[in-house]
Amino acid sequence: MNRISSLFGIQYPIIQAGMVWCSGWKLASAVSNAGGLGLIGSGSMHPEVLREHIRKCKAATDKPFGVNIPLMYPQIDEIMNIIADEGVKIVFTSAGNPKTWTSWLKERGIIVAHVVSSAKFAAKCEAAGVDAIVAEGFEAGGHNGREETTTLCLIPSVRKATTLPLIAAGGIATGEAIFAVSVLGAEGAQIGTRFALTTESSASDAFKEYCLKLDEGDTKLHLKKLAPTRLVKNAFRDAVEEAENRGASAEELREILGKGRAKKGIFEGEIDEGELEIGQIASLFSKIETVDEVMHELVDTYQIAVAKSYLW
Numbered sequence: 381m382n383r384i385s386s387l388f389g390i391q392y393p394i395i396q397a398g399m400v401w402c403s404g405w406k407l408a409s410a411v412s413n414a415g416g417l418g419l420i421g422s423g424s425m426h427p428e429v430l431r432e433h434i435r436k437c438k439a440a441t442d443k444p445f446g447v448n449i450p451l452m453y454p455q456i457d458e459i460m461n462i463i464a465d466e467g468v469k470i471v472f473t474s475a476g477n478p479k480t481w482t483s484w485l486k487e488r489g490i491i492v493a494h495v496v497s498s499a500k501f502a503a504k505c506e507a508a509g510v511d512a513i514v515a516e517g518f519e520a521g522g523h524n525g526r527e528e529t530t531t532l533c534l535i536p537s538v539r540k541a542t543t544l545p546l547i548a549a550g551g552i553a554t555g556e557a558i559f560a561v562s563v564l565g566a567e568g569a570q571i572g573t574r575f576a577l578t579t580e581s582s583a584s585d586a587f588k589e590y591c592l593k594l595d596e597g598d599t600k601l602h603l604k605k606l607a608p609t610r611l612v613k614n615a616f617r618d619a620v621e622e623a624e625n626r627g628a629s630a631e632e633l634r635e636i637l638g639k640g641r642a643k644k645g646i647f648e649g650e651i652d653e654g655e656l657e658i659g660q661i662a663s664l665f666s667k668i669e670t671v672d673e674v675m676h677e678l679v680d681t682y683q684i685a686v687a688k689s690y691l692w
């Protein structure tokens with residue numbers, strides 16, 4: 381037991397990241413049932429769809445689970461009311477100011493973790509009264525920090541900036557990596573990419589198979605003029621890269637991006653024209669696994685890494 385596992389009431393301080401088009405009730409409940417903390421990703425759900433996922437998750441597990449809420453969500457008030465109505469006990473907020481919703485959530489007895497990509501924002505989380513911080517490095521899939529700070533540099537600097545319980549994210553997909561970030565001062569690990577590619581993830585098989593064939597260097601950070609996002613190589617990314625190289629404006633990039641592109645790519649499996657999001661660490665894996673297989677392997681390899689460290 382450490383501060384993260386006791387805060388959330390879980391067996392292992394392993395958090396399955398909230399991920400658009402990947403983390404519905406099936407993935408979240410499977411991770412919670414396996415002893416980690418599953419998060420439903422509300423970022424790609426209409427409010428009533430989120431309600432349905434929360435109810436299905438409650439029916440599928442009696443273990444703690446939570447909901448990830450990107451704070452730039454357009455119907456944020458409705459989402460927050462559903463969280464309170466449905467008795468959700470854990471919320472991970474991201475992509476916004478932790479001051480806006482933390483007290484509202486805490487007044488309702490909800491545990492709040494907030495995602496940051498810099499030590500400066502970690503200090504803001506402390507002032508806002510969050511219960512835990514997720515520090516997400518440049519390797520991560522999805523939206524990313526403008527500063528491009530890698531997990532190896534970010535975790536010690538956030539550790540220095542705050543005494544709050546700290547969860548590391550970005551490039552963590554093995555027990556060895558969980559051990560490595562614990563040495564740097566993290567008390568838990570949030571894992572996105574590896575869980576996005578499991579059987580229980582709601583992403584399309586075409587997306588999973590494509591990501592499992594990636595090499596090093598096949599994902600890159602783009603769209604800094606809008607919201608910095610790690611994109612997988614494909615025709616859509618080529619168009620973004622070409623536009624960025626000739627200095628395209630934010631307006632033009634917004635037009636190229638259009639609407640619903642992440643759904644197309646991740647959920648519907650349109651590999652060429654969709655927006656494909658995955659982390660650098662995808663290149664380490666080549667087959668779809670179940671959540672149970674991943675969780676067992678994470679725990680086993682973590683324990684081996686800890687045992688080996690005593691040999692030095």
Ligand SMILES: Cc1cc2nc3c(=O)[nH]c(=O)nc-3n(C[C@H](O)[C@H](O)[C@H](O)COP(=O)(O)O)c2cc1C
Pocket residue numbers: 397398399400402421422423424448450473474475495516519520521522523549550551552570571572573574576646657658659660661
């Ligand atoms: C497909 C995908 C979708 C994501 N969507 C979200 C999201 O909706 N909200 C969020 O806070 N982070 C999102 N992320 C980031 C993850 O929550 C997590 O912090 C990140 O994946 C961790 O790094 P890793 O991918 O190297 O494991 C997403 C990541 C991926 C791969």
